[in-house]
Amino acid sequence: MSESGYDLVILGSGSAAFAAAIRARSYGARVALVEAHTLGGTCVNVGCVPSKVLLEAAQRRHDCPPTAQTMQEAVGRKDELVAHLRRVKYEDLLARYDLDLVRGEASFEDAWTVRAGSRLLRAGAYIIATGASPNPPPIPGLREAGFITSTEALDLRAAPSRLAVIGGNAIGLELGQYFARMGSTVAIFEALSRIAPFEEPDSSRALHDALTAEGLAIFTGARITSVRTSAERRVLILFMDAAGAEREWEADAILVATGRRPNTDRLNLKGAGVRTTPGGAVATDAYLRTDSGHIFAAGDVTGAPQFVYVAAYQGGLAADNALGKLPIPQNLDAVPRVIFTQPRLAAVGETEEQARGRGAAVETAVLDLGESVPRAIVNRRGGILKLVVSRGTRTILGAHMVGEHADEVIVAATYAVRFKLTAAHLIETFHPYLTMGESLRLCAQALDVDPAALSCCAA
Ligand SMILES: Cc1cc2nc3c(=O)[nH]c(=O)nc-3n(C[C@H](O)[C@H](O)[C@H](O)COP(=O)(O)OP(=O)(O)OC[C@H]3O[C@@H](n4cnc5c(N)ncnc54)[C@H](O)[C@@H]3O)c2cc1C
Numbered sequence: 001m002s003e004s005g006y007d008l009v010i011l012g013s014g015s016a017a018f019a020a021a022i023r024a025r026s027y028g029a030r031v032a033l034v035e036a037h038t039l040g041g042t043c044v045n046v047g048c049v050p051s052k053v054l055l056e057a058a059q060r061r062h063d064c065p066p067t068a069q070t071m072q073e074a075v076g077r078k079d080e081l082v083a084h085l086r087r088v089k090y091e092d093l094l095a096r097y098d099l100d101l102v103r104g105e106a107s108f109e110d111a112w113t114v115r116a117g118s119r120l121l122r123a124g125a126y127i128i129a130t131g132a133s134p135n136p137p138p139i140p141g142l143r144e145a146g147f148i149t150s151t152e153a154l155d156l157r158a159a160p161s162r163l164a165v166i167g168g169n170a171i172g173l174e175l176g177q178y179f180a181r182m183g184s185t186v187a188i189f190e191a192l193s194r195i196a197p198f199e200e201p202d203s204s205r206a207l208h209d210a211l212t213a214e215g216l217a218i219f220t221g222a223r224i225t226s227v228r229t230s231a232e233r234r235v236l237i238l239f240m241d242a243a244g245a246e247r248e249w250e251a252d253a254i255l256v257a258t259g260r261r262p263n264t265d266r267l268n269l270k271g272a273g274v275r276t277t278p279g280g281a282v283a284t285d286a287y288l289r290t291d292s293g294h295i296f297a298a299g300d301v302t303g304a305p306q307f308v309y310v311a312a313y314q315g316g317l318a319a320d321n322a323l324g325k326l327p328i329p330q331n332l333d334a335v336p337r338v339i340f341t342q343p344r345l346a347a348v349g350e351t352e353e354q355a356r357g358r359g360a361a362v363e364t365a366v367l368d369l370g371e372s373v374p375r376a377i378v379n380r381r382g383g384i385l386k387l388v389v390s391r392g393t394r395t396i397l398g399a400h401m402v403g404e405h406a407d408e409v410i411v412a413a414t415y416a417v418r419f420k421l422t423a424a425h426l427i428e429t430f431h432p433y434l435t436m437g438e439s440l441r442l443c444a445q446a447l448d449v450d451p452a453a454l455s456c457c458a459a
Contacts, residue, residue, distance in 0.1 A: 014041020016299025019315030172257030349398030
């Protein structure tokens with residue numbers, strides 16, 4: 001017997017799902033969420049929150065060793081905070097918004113029915129918000145040797161003595177630095193020619209230099225050919241380096257951080273008339289609607305940039321479009337991105353290559369923060385900021401920064417990209433002296449003037 005009476009059934013209970021559910025309640029809709037595992041999904045349980053608690057502990061250990069927490073203490077604090085935030089940000093909201101939570105794995109029986117464990121649910125509309133999971137590459141010997149993903153890495157209570165990290169993007173770099181600061185000897189293996197490979201080359205270079213200066217080994221252009229296990233239960237990473245030479249690196253543990261694949265395999269999407277992309281994401285139109293007009297999707301499962309604020313935005317929008325009157329297209333024009341290493345890498349908008357690739361005429365300026373930004377000079381921190389602007393109007397197309405507080409500075413740059421501000425707007429705006437935020441104005445000035453020629457307050 002199927003249970004009807006729901007206006008909306010949401011598959012998943014992560015950030016996209018909760019944003020959708022809360023928005024749907026504002027329309028007075030009756031809503032159920034179906035969750036197969038832990039309430040709250042990736043961000044609060046095994047993603048943003050726990051990783052940032054541990055990175056903070058590692059930073060303290062790096063900056064101020066005598067007051068450092070042990071890994072055991074840091075993981076304990078992380079578990080407490082995760083449990084607290086899961087309660088106040090997810091569990092408590094179920095009652096507050098009068099949401100039904102159905103426990104069990106969801107899959108479509110047909111386009112109008114979802115099975116959730118032993119229950120069959122029917123609703124006027126559905127939102128698929130099942131997120132993504134680690135996606136280990138098919139390297140010969142990797143499975144036999146054993147590996148961890150970010151999920152297990154966040155629970156380790158002792159640092160492996162030598163850790164091989166496969167994948168040099170956000171998660172691999174953040175956790176690589178975390179373990180290095182907790183005492184591991186760390187090597188990062190990145191198949192492409194640079195770490196943070198989708199960001200500005202200047203940003204990749206600055207972060208590469210900072211991490212290697214701290215003792216991490218980084219192999220870029222590295223093709224891992226196989227993994228072998230030695231008699232002492234160590235693992236041997238066999239790889240071809242960028243010059244084509246065969247090399248090996250011995251490790252005690254392997255952390256795989258090669259991206260996350262949308263969770264769509266077990267949903268019987270075909271049976272519901274919902275198409276997936278070659279990468280396994282739910283295919284949607286600009287309104288987050290799937291091929292079945294009453295089924296929408298939001299968050300990591302859509303193949304959108306994997307950030308919690310994108311997931312939450314899409315969740316709200318999917319609910320608007322499923323239940324509201326006017327369909328609204330999604331706008332992902334100015335999505336900021338941060339890699340929470342120290343120094344941070346932060347960016348928004350287009351890289352120079354992306355802008356030129358679509359035929360735009362651009363100008364760029366690159367600021368050496370350690371030489372030109374008073375706050376960076378005082379704090380003895382280096383880094384870079386690059387601005388990409390359109391030639392002529394000088395509209396800000398992209399901002400790319402590696403440096404202290406880059407994660408905060410990028411918020412101002414996001415306003416600039418989102419609302420099409422120009423270099424002149426940045427130059428005409430007061431920026432408090434001495435802040436890292438000043439780097440935006442100084443970099444805009446650097447389009448015309450050598451920053452070395454400016455006086456103290458960049459006059
Ligand atoms: C280590 C790490 C660090 C990160 N750090 C950041 C950060 O600092 N900032 C940031 O913005 N983003 C970060 N992210 C990314 C962010 O966590 C995700 O983009 C976001 O949580 C995705 O939310 P979602 O709702 O789409 O999916 P999820 O939160 O993954 O929710 C999906 C839910 O669906 C459930 N589910 C799956 N299949 C089924 C099924 N068949 N039936 C029922 N339930 C099902 C899952 O159990 C899960 O609870 C990080 C991710 C990781 C892994």
